[in-house]
Amino acid sequence: MDDCIFCRIARGEIPATKVYDDEYVVAFRDINPLAPKHVVIIPRRHVDSLNQLDRLNENEQLALLHACRTVAQAEGITESGYRVAINCGDDAGQTVHHLHVHVLGGGKLSVNMA
Ligand code: 5GP
Ligand code: ZN
DSSP states (O other): TTTTTHHHHHHHSSOOEEEOOSSSSOOOOOOOOOOSEEEEESSOEEEEEEEGGGGGGGGHHHHHHHHHHHHHHHTTTTTTOOOEEESGGGTTTTSSSSEEEEEEESSSSSOOOO
């Protein structure tokens, strides 16, 4: 997607603070962090949301989940704890329509998920 902001980050056209990447995914710091540690993980290939997960192959799907753990380890929050969240669609407040996974931690998080 030419004008998708996360595709542009994945291609290196827009600067972002990358914390991890491999052949399937890219992870970078959220520009507006909601926790002391807030990383966004995206598949390199564009799909709009979790609703289109089946457009990614199994390697890409699994890489998203594995990257959560890798990022948590890199951020030093595996023991203290962290949250993994995906906003899908309007009611969830999805603002960037390229599937992404939030990893949040580094401090006590709100228990209010709604
Ligand atoms: P959503 O609300 O769609 O689940 O999350 C989108 C996230 O992307 C937001 O937390 C927002 O701060 C982050 N974001 C939006 N644009 C950019 C950007 O250009 N760079 C980075 N690093 N994060 C972004
Ligand atoms: Zn995209």
